Amino acid sequence: MTPSARLQAAIELLDWIIAAARDNGGSADNIAKKFFKERRYAGSGDRRAIREHVYAAIRRWGERPKNGRAALLGLVAEQPELREFFNGSNYGPAEIAADEPVASGEQIPAWLVDGFAGLIDEPERNALFDRAPLHIRVNGQRSTEVEVKETWPEAVGLALPQGYELPAGTQLEDKRLFREGAVEIQDLGSQAIAMAGAAAEPKLVLDLCAGAGGKTLALSAMLPPESKLIAADTDRGRLSRIEPRKRRASARNIETILLAPGKEVDSLEHLKGCCDLVLVDAPCSGTGTWRRNPELRWRMTPKRLAHTTELQQRLMDLGSEMVKPGGRLIYAVCSLLDAEGGDQTDKFLDNHPQWQEKSIDLPIGRPYRKGIILSPHHDGTDGFYFTCLEKL
Template sequence: MTPSARLQAAIEMLDWIIAAARDNGASADNIAKKFFKERRYAGSGDRRAIRELVYAAIRRWGDRPESGRQAMLGLITEQPELRELFGGSQYGPAAIDADEPVTSGAQIPDWLTSRFASLIDEPEKIALFDRAPLHIRVNGQRSTDLEVRSAWPEATALALPHSYELPAGTQLEDKILFQEGAIEIQDLGSQAIAFAGAASKPTLVLDLCAGAGGKSLALAAMLPSDSKIIAADTDRGRLSRIDPRKRRASARNIETILLAPGQELESLAYLRAGCDMVLVDAPCSGTGTWRRNPELRWRMTPKRLEHTTELQQRLMDLGSEMVKPGGRLVYAVCSLLDVEGGNQTERFLDRHPGWREISIDLPIGRPYRRGLLLSPYHDGTDGFYFTCLEKL
């Protein structure tokens, strides 16, 4: 493909991504896979160049552009070499009109800028767009740290036990140790949340928003084999991914339960006041994962954020009903916004006077508003806020 044809393909892919962000459709990564599957003529070099153009635009614009073309036109100021590719050549984008609209603005939407936790200053915000590292967790039930370090001598030990960083781009899925469940790909921040949840050695755990089971698997590896972890979610597709993962990891103490949206309490009634620990890894804005999913900025609106925080409150209240006296509730969001973090903890404690904050002792993170804050700049992790609360 010519450079102009690559640019046109990037514009077309951006149009798909913009529409999906507006309509709450597929992720940018999934769209890219489908896009290239329909264009098998694009070689590996073409695909790499197109993706680089697409993600340059996604990372640059905080507000959702009107179109892929406008987004690319906006990049010309910073990448002037793009201008000559808008020449109207075959398979390339049309020539630029003098009065053509162009995307402009900051990397972070104006309406979000003031909502970040007070610890998140300008260097912190810039780091939200760095390339995310590759973190792994060694599964002690299937291997040892020594065996993993022997397989990947370039691995760097991280702050938590059994956690390592590998060079970006390291291929793992085709390796025997990965296939046998010796390691899991998991950001250090997610590992930290599971580590905090496992600290009290709970026997019965409810992972209320389990998704694909990353934190359930981490908890299973950290807790005794006679513990029981119930992974619950309303998303059948995501929950179905747990079974093959737990078999690979030999996590026999995980059970799954599919919840009906709005009827979660009925499905979980048998656990009421019976859990030693409930993890609420709640749906959120995803501001802490912009390094991996920068198009999330294009999906979030003030109205959606309001609905999300209402859901978070409901999930905290629901989770708290499952905790027995002396048990714990761990609330976590991959967000750096106060409205989803510290505000939620303080409001929960106002609504539930029979609870108290428990100090979280970890080698990473910063104490913040009755919880702990992790960020890419300070900790090298995805951005997280989480808290540990005890039922009196």
């Protein structure tokens, strides 16, 4: 493919991604896979160049562009070499007209700027769009640092005991430690939240928004084998992914419960007032994961954010009902917006006087609004806010 043809392909792929963001469709990565599957003539170099154009545009524009052409035209001022490819050649984009739409603005949507946690300064904001590192969590019950170093000599130990960073692109699936469930891919921030949950060695744990079970598995590896963990979620597809992962890790103390949306309490009735720990890893805007999924900025709207914060409040209330006196609730979001973090903690404590903040000593993170904040620049993690609350 010529450079102009690659640029036109990037415009077309961006059109798909922009439409999906507007209509709550698939992720950019999945859309790109489908796009290239339908264009098998594109070689590896072509695909790489097209992806670079596409993700340069996604990372650059906080507001959703009108279309893919506008997104790339907006880059011309910063990448003037792109201008020559808008030349109307075969398979290339048409020449630039004087009055056509051009993307503009900052990396963070204007309506979200004031909502970020107070600790997010300019270096932190820049780090939100850096390339995310590859972190792994080692199951200390099934492997050792020596084995990790033998398998991946380039592994760098991180601030948490079982956390390591590997070079981007490292293959794990063909290694024995991964096949045997001794290693999982997991951001260090998620590991920290699991460590906070394991601090009091709870005997009965409910992971209320378990998803594919990353934090459930981490808690299982950190707790004694006689502990019991229940992974619950309303998404059958995501929840089903726990089964092969727990078999691989020999995590026999994990059970799953599929919840009916809006009727979760019916399935959890037997757990009311029984749990030592409830983890509410709530659905959120994902602002803390922009370096992995930058197109999330194009999906979020004030209306969607309001709906999300309402759901978070409901999940905190539901989770609190399952905690026994003296037990703990951990509320966590992969977001750096106060509306989803500290504001939610304040609202919960205002409405639940029988609860109090419980401090957790971790080697990473900073205290922030009755909780802990983790961020890319300060901690090398995705962005998280989480709080640990105790029932009196």
